[in-house]
Amino acid sequence: MRWRLPVWLSLPRLDPVLLVTLLLVMALGLAALYSAGGQDAGLVQRQGVRLAVGLVALAVLSQVPAHVLRIWTPWLYLFGLALVAATWFVGVGRGASRWLDLGMVTFQPSEIMKLAVPMTVAWYLHPRILPPDWKDSAIAVAILAIPAALIARQPDLGTALLVAVSGCFTLFLAGIRWRMIVAAGIAMAGAAPVLWMFLADYQRARVMTFIDPEADPLGAGWNIIQSKIAVGSGGLTGKGWLHGTQSNLEFIPERHTDFILAVLAEEFGLLGVGLLLGLYLLLIGRGLYIASVARDTFSRLLAGSLAMTLFVYVLVNGGMVSGLLPVVGVPLPLVSYGGTSAVTLLAGFGILMSIYSHRKFIRR
Amino acid sequence: MLARSAHQPLKHEADEQRLFARRARLGFAIMALCIVALAGRYSYLQLFRHADYTTRSESNRVHVQPVAPNRGLIYDRRGRLIAENRPAYRLEIIPEQVGDLEATFGALSDLVDLGPEDLDRWRRVRPRYRVFDRIPVKFNLGETEVARLAVSRHQLPGVVVTPYLARHYPHGALLTHVLGYVGRLDVADLERVDAANYRGTTHIGKIGIELQYETELHGTAGVERVETNARGRVLRVLERQDPIHGSDLVLSLDVAVQRAAWDTLGDRAGALVAIDPSDGSVVAMVSKPSYDGNAFVHGIGSQAYQQILAAADRPLFNRALNGGYEPGSTLKPFIGLAGLENGVIQRNKRIFSGGEFLLPGQERPFRDWKDGGHGWVDIRGALEQSVNTYFYQLALDLGIERIHAYLDQFGFGHATGIDLPGESRGLNPSPQWKQRRYGEPWYPGETVIAGIGQGFNVVTPLQLANALAALANGGARMAPRLLYARKPPGTERARRSEAPTAQQIAVRDPRNWSEIREGMRRVVSGPQGTARVIGLDARFEIAGKTGTAQVYALAEDEEYDEAEVAEHLRHHALFIAYAPAGDPRIAVAAVVDHGGAGARVAAPVARAVIDAWLAQELAQ
Numbered sequence: 001m002r003w004r005l006p007v008w009l010s011l012p013r014l015d016p017v018l019l020v021t022l023l024l025v026m027a028l029g030l031a032a033l034y035s036a037g038g039q040d041a042g043l044v045q046r047q048g049v050r051l052a053v054g055l056v057a058l059a060v061l062s063q064v065p066a067h068v069l070r071i072w073t074p075w076l077y078l079f080g081l082a083l084v085a086a087t088w089f090v091g092v093g094r095g096a097s098r099w100l101d102l103g104m105v106t107f108q109p110s111e112i113m114k115l116a117v118p119m120t121v122a123w124y125l126h127p128r129i130l131p132p133d134w135k136d137s138a139i140a141v142a143i144l145a146i147p148a149a150l151i152a153r154q155p156d157l158g159t160a161l162l163v164a165v166s167g168c169f170t171l172f173l174a175g176i177r178w179r180m181i182v183a184a185g186i187a188m189a190g191a192a193p194v195l196w197m198f199l200a201d202y203q204r205a206r207v208m209t210f211i212d213p214e215a216d217p218l219g220a221g222w223n224i225i226q227s228k229i230a231v232g233s234g235g236l237t238g239k240g241w242l243h244g245t246q247s248n249l250e251f252i253p254e255r256h257t258d259f260i261l262a263v264l265a266e267e268f269g270l271l272g273v274g275l276l277l278g279l280y281l282l283l284i285g286r287g288l289y290i291a292s293v294a295r296d297t298f299s300r301l302l303a304g305s306l307a308m309t310l311f312v313y314v315l316v317n318g319g320m321v322s323g324l325l326p327v328v329g330v331p332l333p334l335v336s337y338g339g340t341s342a343v344t345l346l347a348g349f350g351i352l353m354s355i356y357s358h359r360k361f362i363r364r
Numbered sequence: 365m366l367a368r369s370a371h372q373p374l375k376h377e378a379d380e381q382r383l384f385a386r387r388a389r390l391g392f393a394i395m396a397l398c399i400v401a402l403a404g405r406y407s408y409l410q411l412f413r414h415a416d417y418t419t420r421s422e423s424n425r426v427h428v429q430p431v432a433p434n435r436g437l438i439y440d441r442r443g444r445l446i447a448e449n450r451p452a453y454r455l456e457i458i459p460e461q462v463g464d465l466e467a468t469f470g471a472l473s474d475l476v477d478l479g480p481e482d483l484d485r486w487r488r489v490r491p492r493y494r495v496f497d498r499i500p501v502k503f504n505l506g507e508t509e510v511a512r513l514a515v516s517r518h519q520l521p522g523v524v525v526t527p528y529l530a531r532h533y534p535h536g537a538l539l540t541h542v543l544g545y546v547g548r549l550d551v552a553d554l555e556r557v558d559a560a561n562y563r564g565t566t567h568i569g570k571i572g573i574e575l576q577y578e579t580e581l582h583g584t585a586g587v588e589r590v591e592t593n594a595r596g597r598v599l600r601v602l603e604r605q606d607p608i609h610g611s612d613l614v615l616s617l618d619v620a621v622q623r624a625a626w627d628t629l630g631d632r633a634g635a636l637v638a639i640d641p642s643d644g645s646v647v648a649m650v651s652k653p654s655y656d657g658n659a660f661v662h663g664i665g666s667q668a669y670q671q672i673l674a675a676a677d678r679p680l681f682n683r684a685l686n687g688g689y690e691p692g693s694t695l696k697p698f699i700g701l702a703g704l705e706n707g708v709i710q711r712n713k714r715i716f717s718g719g720e721f722l723l724p725g726q727e728r729p730f731r732d733w734k735d736g737g738h739g740w741v742d743i744r745g746a747l748e749q750s751v752n753t754y755f756y757q758l759a760l761d762l763g764i765e766r767i768h769a770y771l772d773q774f775g776f777g778h779a780t781g782i783d784l785p786g787e788s789r790g791l792n793p794s795p796q797w798k799q800r801r802y803g804e805p806w807y808p809g810e811t812v813i814a815g816i817g818q819g820f821n822v823v824t825p826l827q828l829a830n831a832l833a834a835l836a837n838g839g840a841r842m843a844p845r846l847l848y849a850r851k852p853p854g855t856e857r858a859r860r861s862e863a864p865t866a867q868q869i870a871v872r873d874p875r876n877w878s879e880i881r882e883g884m885r886r887v888v889s890g891p892q893g894t895a896r897v898i899g900l901d902a903r904f905e906i907a908g909k910t911g912t913a914q915v916y917a918l919a920e921d922e923e924y925d926e927a928e929v930a931e932h933l934r935h936h937a938l939f940i941a942y943a944p945a946g947d948p949r950i951a952v953a954a955v956v957d958h959g960g961a962g963a964r965v966a967a968p969v970a971r972a973v974i975d976a977w978l979a980q981e982l983a984q
Contacts, residue, residue: 169391
């Protein structure tokens with residue numbers, strides 16, 4: 001069935017399905033943010049500006065053909081790596097040096113790597129024969145592992161995880177052989193105790209808290225318990241917008257950032273959560289569809305990886321808020337308050353749109 | 365064809381695309397499954413556990429907090445305020461919000477006068493409270509302390525300055541032995557009250573009227589259901605059940621009369637109880653020395669407390685209620701009445717007083733206080749001049765059993781039943797008692813001295829005044845009452861409290877009673893009266909009886925010379941009196957510790973009280 005979009009939405013090379021879905025998610029997010037922030041219009045306004053900036057990035061990137069991106073990819077990678085390294089020396093932030101102060105705004109260079117890593121892995125695999133052999137796989141792993149390790153040392157476990165996963169997805173979609181995946185899995189399992197030793201105390205505490213949140217209900221377990229109370233008390237239809245007691249009475253920590261899904265679940269209930277998850281699934285599915293019709297390896301791998309990375313955001317954040325996964329600083333995409341991740345995500349969707357709209361002109 | 369060797373280095377676009385599509389489908393399937401699982405997790409929390417989490421969410425935000433009632437005020441019978449509530453500030457700490465308690469206490473001690481005792485007490489009471497409760501640290505902050513805290517409080521999370529109503533006794537030490545005081549509620553107090561009703565209360569009656577009428581004065585706590593945020597800050601009141609404030613009480617005390625006794629006693633230790641014989645209401649009740657109850661309201665320091673405790677003249681000791689005195693000659697009117705009513709003596713029959721009394725077969729004489737005796741006296745004269753030998757003979761004739769039984773009717777040896785906690789019972793001895801107590805038989809000599817109120821007899825000033833009131837009103841013995849009226853909250857006028865029930869003492873012949881009263885009238889008004897000094901310029905006829913309580917027994921050949929005896933070994937001076945003699949409106953018992961003879965120091969105190977009382981009574 002064919003239907004026409006309003007004129008203002010029919011911009012060239014903007015995929016209407018993605019765009020409408022993204023706008024719906026953002027609208028839902030701003031509504032939840034207004035409530036979570038104590039009905040602070042200024043907060044919503046600031047987030048709106050950031051989303052607008054992200055949409056501009058989306059619109060710009062959607063016009064850039066994928067092969068142009070591919071040419072710039074290694075430079076972006078090296079630039080991002082340099083910035084991440086720079087945070088070691090001039091970074092700012094509470095407890096962790098993640099941000100660079102650019103005068104007007106602070107900026108988290110690790111966000112660049114969320115795009116740069118899958119792009120670079122795709123860029124590397126683009127001319128190779130797929131599925132990749134052991135050597136190519138190893139190099140691809142190195143491409144994703146170096147920035148992930150640097151970011152993890154900042155320390156920013158959530159972003160490091162997302163960066164690493166986006167690279168892994170690229171490899172997975174490139175058709176890396178199952179035995180390599182199994183081997184990597186075994187290697188990871190073997191390395192887990194070593195990793196545990198490298199974790200900071202607070203990171204270990206988070207994992208322990210996840211295993212038994214009731215052990216310290218007023219301390220580390222507080223977040224999880226309060227978040228679950230908010231979610232559970234929301235019920236099927238929720239307490240109504242602006243009527244979530246858990247959030248309005250400040251029981252939920254980080255309620256406008258990482259735990260905003262708890263606010264949403266409390267006020268809009270299971271229906272609200274279901275709608276949001278459905279929208280995310282739609283975005284992922286559409287992204288994978290775009291990837292599958294892309295005409296070159298770079299575009300295909302990149303598009304698929306970007307779509308699947310969104311899934312990781314949703315799963316990790318949703319699992320954390322509902323007490324299924326440990327507390328890791330992963331925002332709910334396009335809903336959590338915070339600029340950098342929204343801009344990165346929207347930029348990623350811009351790339352997806354570009355890949356989709358340029359599919360017919362790219363022939364190899 | 366999928367199997368490729370290293371010899372085929374060319375990319376195969378279609379194969380790659382198929383491979384990708386397979387992986388993408390697989391990936392999407394896994395992701396969709398995961399998201400469905402996540403949705404399942406939310407369904408579990410939001411549908412199956414919904415009721416449970418709703419309950420937890422409710423209890424999360426709704427706290428029930430107590431609203432303390434205002435303590436009832438206390439007035440004297442003329443409407444003067446004698447216990448009031450003044451606005452004050454107290455310092456409280458909410459443990460949950462304080463990061464480092466030690467550091468906070470350290471910082472606070474720079475701003476507020478905080479002793480180690482305050483901190484110790486805080487730690488002691490802390491288990492009573494929950495972590496988000498406010499726990500009082502110091503009461504009645506000074507103005508400068510409040511100001512200093514206001515400036516620095518933002519640096520001290522969890523530190524709160526709360527306005528409250530502090531008990532204050534405007535008359536200080538004058539009334540402490542009656543009113544008692546309220547003090548900080550402690551764990552022991554909670555065992556005798558309904559702890560739930562005292563959740564918001566910081567002070568409780570510790571002794572005196574404040575303890576006796578605690579329930580009425582305290583009232584009933586209200587509750588507020590409040591919505592709080594995670595930090596315990598109250599955002600709004602959802603529901604409020606107002607407290608029922610404590611009742612105001614009107615005591616039968618008259619501060620002016622009390623003051624008259626207090627001032628006349630001067631620096632001397634002693635006690636005075638004045639009772640209205642018509643209704644048993646206590647008009648004055650003084651014990652000196654006293655202490656300021658206000659010091660105890662805000663938590664007296666242990667140093668100051670030790671000082672009071674160690675004072676030689678025992679200011680904490682309530683002599684009126686607990687002071688056990690030998691009644692001495694003040695018992696004579698009761699012995700005399702016992703003699704008349706039992707037919708042992710007759711009204712006009714005279715007995716010769718020769719200065720000494722000898723028990724048959726004994727050589728040690730019992731003496732009159734006057735060398736050579738008083739000559740021929742009847743019961744009136746015997747009372748007027750306080751003739752010992754008359755009462756030695758009378759006591760011997762009555763026998764200890766009948767003395768004990770008659771005194772028993774006047775309440776000697778029993779608690780009077782006054783509405784104050786902790787009164788002493790005194791002692792009205794009997795052979796049975798002596799056998800029990802010492803395992804010895806009663807000796808006749810002990811009966812003889814019992815006739816003049818010596819030996820084993822012990823009375824409290826309150827007992828003496830109450831017995832006198834019964835004597836004055838013709839035999840109606842009542843439990844003395846301090847509570848005159850109560851004014852429950854919301855009522856316009858105070859309502860008289862129920863009158864105490866009177867026990868009527870058997871009257872065989874009213875003329876016997878008149879005879880005793882005439883004798884007591886002559887004590888003050890007669891030419892030989894032992895207390896005639898106070899009768900000289902009195903506007904009303906006073907009936908009284910002097911008495912002396914021995915502090916130390918003299919050897920047979922020793923003369924008691926007041927000037928030679930150290931102050932603390934001097935006799936206690938006693939005086940009982942009622943007035944007007946013909947229509948008694950007040951009955952007074954006064955004791956001056958180590959005051960020597962009763963007439964000189966005790967009688968003027970009683971006289972001052974009578975004057976103060978009758979001046980007001982007759983003015984009305």
